[in-house]
Amino acid sequence: MLYPIRNTFRDMQEANPLWKFRADPEKTGEKNGWFNDFDSDVEIAVPGSWNEQLEELGLLHYVGLAWYSQRFFLPAHFSGKRIWLRIGSADFSSKVWINGSFVGKCEFGFLPNDYDITEFARCGKENLIVVGVSNELNDDSVPQGITTEHYENENRMREETNPPARFDFSPFGGIHRPVIVYSTSSSCFRNLRVDTKILGKSRGKVEVAAEIDGDGFDSLRVELVDQEGKVVAQSSTGGKKTRLDLVVDNCRFWSNGDPYLYSLRASLRRGTEVIDEYALKIGIREIRIEGDKLLLNGHEIFLKGFGKHEDFIVAGRGLFLPLVVKDFQLMKWINSNSFRTSHYPYAEEILLQADRLGILVISEAPAISLDLRHVGPKMMQNHKEFVSRMVQRDYNHPSVIIWSIGNEPNITGYDGYYDGSGKKYWEEIFDFTRSLDNSRPITVPNCTRGGLDDPVFEFSDILSINRYYGWYEYPGNLQLAIERLGREMDELHNKYKKPVLVTEFGADSLSGSHSDSLQMFTEEYQSKLIEEYVRCIESKPCTIGEMVWNFADFRTPQHFRRVILNLKGVFTRSREPKLAAFRLKEIWAAQRKDT
Ligand code: GCB
Numbered sequence: 001m002l003y004p005i006r007n008t009f010r011d012m013q014e015a016n017p018l019w020k021f022r023a024d025p026e027k028t029g030e031k032n033g034w035f036n037d038f039d040s041d042v043e044i045a046v047p048g049s050w051n052e053q054l055e056e057l058g059l060l061h062y063v064g065l066a067w068y069s070q071r072f073f074l075p076a077h078f079s080g081k082r083i084w085l086r087i088g089s090a091d092f093s094s095k096v097w098i099n100g101s102f103v104g105k106c107e108f109g110f111l112p113n114d115y116d117i118t119e120f121a122r123c124g125k126e127n128l129i130v131v132g133v134s135n136e137l138n139d140d141s142v143p144q145g146i147t148t149e150h151y152e153n154e155n156r157m158r159e160e161t162n163p164p165a166r167f168d169f170s171p172f173g174g175i176h177r178p179v180i181v182y183s184t185s186s187s188c189f190r191n192l193r194v195d196t197k198i199l200g201k202s203r204g205k206v207e208v209a210a211e212i213d214g215d216g217f218d219s220l221r222v223e224l225v226d227q228e229g230k231v232v233a234q235s236s237t238g239g240k241k242t243r244l245d246l247v248v249d250n251c252r253f254w255s256n257g258d259p260y261l262y263s264l265r266a267s268l269r270r271g272t273e274v275i276d277e278y279a280l281k282i283g284i285r286e287i288r289i290e291g292d293k294l295l296l297n298g299h300e301i302f303l304k305g306f307g308k309h310e311d312f313i314v315a316g317r318g319l320f321l322p323l324v325v326k327d328f329q330l331m332k333w334i335n336s337n338s339f340r341t342s343h344y345p346y347a348e349e350i351l352l353q354a355d356r357l358g359i360l361v362i363s364e365a366p367a368i369s370l371d372l373r374h375v376g377p378k379m380m381q382n383h384k385e386f387v388s389r390m391v392q393r394d395y396n397h398p399s400v401i402i403w404s405i406g407n408e409p410n411i412t413g414y415d416g417y418y419d420g421s422g423k424k425y426w427e428e429i430f431d432f433t434r435s436l437d438n439s440r441p442i443t444v445p446n447c448t449r450g451g452l453d454d455p456v457f458e459f460s461d462i463l464s465i466n467r468y469y470g471w472y473e474y475p476g477n478l479q480l481a482i483e484r485l486g487r488e489m490d491e492l493h494n495k496y497k498k499p500v501l502v503t504e505f506g507a508d509s510l511s512g513s514h515s516d517s518l519q520m521f522t523e524e525y526q527s528k529l530i531e532e533y534v535r536c537i538e539s540k541p542c543t544i545g546e547m548v549w550n551f552a553d554f555r556t557p558q559h560f561r562r563v564i565l566n567l568k569g570v571f572t573r574s575r576e577p578k579l580a581a582f583r584l585k586e587i588w589a590a591q592r593k594d595t
Contacts, residue, residue, distance in 0.1 A: 001114040002189060002278055003348055004086055004182035009276045011078065012182035015129070018043045019068040019175075021050070023057070024132070027065050034067050035097035035130045044068070046179060047088070049172035049316025061558065063163045068131045068175060076124030081183035082213075083123075085115045088177020088347065090133045091317065092141060097130045107382070108142065109135075110344040110366060111389050112177070121181070135173030139376035142386045143167060143343070143366040150374065154412070161557035166411075167343060167368040168566060169309055170555040172316040177347050185268075187214030188276040192266055194396045195439060196284040198297060204251035204284040206233070210242040210266065217268045217275060224248060224282075225263040232262070253297045254283025254398040256337050259358030261398075283355060283398025289441050289461050292499040294544040296360075296401070303360060303545025304588050305331070305338030306570075307504055310346055311554035313573060319347045326575055327551070328353050334570075334581055335588035340503060340547055343368045343407050345390050354399035361399045362443075362503075365390055367406035367429075369447075372421050373414055380425065384432050391436045403440055404503075405433050408447035408466060409456060423455040430459035445503040448473065452488070457496050462544065465492065466504035470529045476520050478532050486536050493542040500542050505533045506549035508567035511578050521567070523579035530570070530580050534587055548584065 004012040021044040029038065044050060050059045050066060087094065091109035098120040106113035121127055137145025144166055151160040165171050191211035199205050208222050222244050223234035233246040252260040261281040268276040285297055293300045310317045338360035345363055354361050365387050387405055394400045410417040433442050441461035446454045448467060457463055470481030489500055509526035518525055530548055537546045553569035556562045565573060570581040
């Protein structure tokens with residue numbers, strides 16, 4: 001569904017930011033009718049995770065079910081419209097009731113879910129919304145879960161984290177993005193899919209495919225408006241056709257150097273009457289791989305950026321707009337041009353900023369460290385469903401230039417992965433993703449344990465590698481680290497003949513820790529390691545970029561390897577720059593130019 005907006009045909013109201021809250025570790029709420037409301041004097045802010053907001057109630061590491069409720073007044077003028085409820089994201093799964101009636105559930109975190117609540121909502125009255133949210137995971141979920149028993153059975157008890165997780169970030173629970181009630185006409189745009197092409201030096205093409213709910217329309221019109229308000233192209237169809245092309249002369253293409261956005265205004269008509277309108281900001285650009293180069297509008301582009309997380313003090317993974325503004329400022333300050341939404345799709349509000357500011361994005365699905373020994377019967381289906389929702393949600397963002405459909409499969413180094421099962425799995429997911437979008441390169445970052453025979457390389461358009469030589473391997477030894485990195489990049493490229501992207505490298509550093517010798521955990525060691533990696537990566541003509549792990553320190557599940565946070569940020573969790581940030585700023589100002 002399209003992001004809610006307000007215009008003559010659509011209205012919206014955001015839910016109040018404070019909700020009643022109750023944890024339900026025994027999972028008795030549904031049986032006891034909590035969907036009709038429940039007793040509690042605890043309030044929680046939304047968007048926001050429960051973990052740090054309600055640490056004093058013992059929820060810092062809580063994995064389980066919790067209930068949210070809220071009474072909201074729905075204005076009378078929503079009457080006669082179709083009424084929708086959008087939960088921007090609830091991690092990792094949720095169920096929703098309106099006025100005691102069940103309206104649906106969502107088994108995918110990190111993505112929005114829109115519920116048609118027309119038959120349940122009362123206009124001109126107060127309504128009750130109750131949401132049950134769980135941050136539990138299992139063998140079939142995306143991300144895949146893990147339990148203490150898994151670790152015990154595999155004799156990997158030293159690797160176990162608390163809470164147990166197959167990933168290195170806190171499994172924060174809660175409603176993490178805005179909850180919005182909105183209205184549309186009964187016949188309305190459900191989706192607009194925009195493809196853009198470059199036809200000539202300054203000629204662009206915009207192909208629009210509309211998905212429409214209801215059949216009370218007979219024509220469709222789109223116009224493209226520039227930033228001066230001038231209509232630069234328009235087109236209309238009749239006879240219920242839903243595809244339109246626009247050709248734009250004197251076109252200003254979107255790039256990270258010039259992130260020019262046009263407004264695409266679409267209207268749906270019945271006779272001469274307009275019944276729905278939707279306006280979308282779009283950028284006209286083309287991304288492609290040619291040989292070992294990544295080309296944006298035909299020009300070579302080199303990615304200088306980070307893996308990030310949605311993570312902040314107290315808010316947890318909750319969308320916190322001051323932080324979004326700050327992080328983009330810092331990305332510009334440090335002269336980076338890109339980030340990867342490791343390890344899950346980020347809030348749409350973040351991608352809108354990236355479009356506007358010209359920051360390039362790799363959007364990632366949370367199939368993290370997939371362990372094919374434990375892939376349940378529904379995993380493939382869920383993985384595909386996740387990718388398809390992500391592609392649908394992010395398709396129109398010019399900033400999104402690459403899909404990553406997983407991260408570090410087979411981190412346990414299981415031999416059976418190479419005997420065909422890994423290949424079969426990834427071939428199917430890659431084919432499926434290409435069938436949804438063949439305009440963007442697709443990749444899956446590989447880890448050292450996955451090795452150079454990892455089947456993801458065969459199907460990826462870009463050879464993405466996460467490497468921690470000088471940290472997990474060859475700790476404290478930068479010379480061996482860089483030799484090994486360089487050798488491996490050459491071998492990888494020789495084997496697959498595709499461009500290489502180093503999607504992760506870095507070292508933990510404790511802000512304020514210093515040494516004049518190379519000493520792990522100091523700011524100097526982190527800074528030096530990053531500098532040496534960058535030098536090595538940029539010396540290879542086959543590379544298309546470097547992404548430092550991580551932008552900022554972030555909370556992880558408990559493990560003896562982590563002192564509360566993963567400290568590989570070049571900024572602290574509260575966004576103070578470490579030494580490496582100043583060094584990167586200099587390096588990126590001086591080095592390979594982007595478009
Ligand atoms: C990785 C993972 C990332 C971790 C990082 C680390 O390879 O992709 O999620 O946080 O290593 O610091 O260990």
